[in-house]
Amino acid sequence: MAHHTLLYRSGRLLGGLLLVAGESVLAQPVIDDISTIAAPAYTFPGELPPAQARYRVVVNGIPVGMDATITLTPHPKGYQLQFQAENRFFRHQEVAIFDWNNCTARPHHYRHASAGFGIKREGEIEFDWDAGQANGSKAVYPLADDALDALSVAMMARCNMARAEQSFEYAVAEPDGMDTYQYRFMEAETLETPAGKWQTVSVERDYPERGRRSRF
Template sequence: MPSLAGAALLCTSSVFADSPRDAESTPGATFPLALPEVEASYRVVVNGIPVGLNATIRLTRDSEHYQLHFKAQNRLFRHEETALFDWSNCVAKPHHYQHESVGFGIQRGGEIDFDWDTQTAKGSKAVYPLARNALDALSVAMVSRCHMAKADQSFSFDVAEPDGMTKYQYRALDNETIKTPAGEWLASGLERDYEERGRKSRFWAAPSLEYFMIRMDHQENPFVRGRIELTEFRYLSDEDSRNPERQAGSTVSSR
């Protein structure tokens, strides 16, 4: 069922993708050096109808790397992506990326190993030279957050995919208030440009959540429009959870 597959793939051009701490902050502050560990849940709506597809974004860190994990699923369909990367002062260095979609007659997937010693991407569909500062389809969202915090009006990334390099291009949207099931947020927005006519993605991120994504709208074609919107957000570390600056206007539950 293409509409469900399209909805599940909303975050692959993510944006997801730190800064001001309160809901009234104005975008543009300096992004923190370290990414906080968080988990965010979303509901998926296709053509204005909730489809029973729930999505989760989880960002964690071990002693060596960050891991960003996106999963969207219901009883009949599952889409999953994982990225492993290093992070230093708004620079992401990916090490591995993989994705898989299963259900409704769909079974597709791919992965990439980033060999920075030889500047080579070892993709499941091709082996090719890596562009300098190349990202993957998930870590690109983290770096986008930095550009939003600086209020950059346009920017682009070289992104490695299982079959080769491509370019993601973004432009800023006007700030606005966005309503989600998790509440109302002052948000900064981005739009991703595609070569295909009629295809469009728009993202909104809340400065009070350190520019984490609260909503994404994706138009695959004139007939299929999908949206994911925040239902719950929480910090995973005890230190962040106890920090009143992080909690102010930030951690909410679905309602």
């Protein structure tokens, strides 16, 4: 199991973790300048090996006593990806079950639950691909052909990043309806952590309907 420090700068805690969820599964070299190269023909694994990573959450340079764990395991329907973050006052968990084929995720089930600070939230989706329908805990609605869930989208993002795509977006099924997640590559930078200096690539998510952005 790998241990890392997660530096949380802006946006939801979970959102900051999504793009590193596949770190132990589809590790690829960091590209310093994506504008100068063509997208390489990466060969992605046909099967995903089990993996787990644990993160220590830091907000504005201050440890908050919260651990976050990401675990990928085989499942009878394909794979299960689980994210969990908790401390004495707060707990958040998400679980996604999905198929994986040629660097494409096909979700079957997704659920999330948060509790703490007087707040309790939860939601769930069953993906009925035969009927082309999402059975969400807050709505039932038609599925987009390439719909993902809010957690398995992390696996897809690894593929887009490895191909050096400068922008990409996903149709994401939420408990109350379809949404669109939009991302774009930013510049490479050196990040200094307790484990040393790392060459990193920044990714920015746009929220057009909210007029804000989150950078990971």
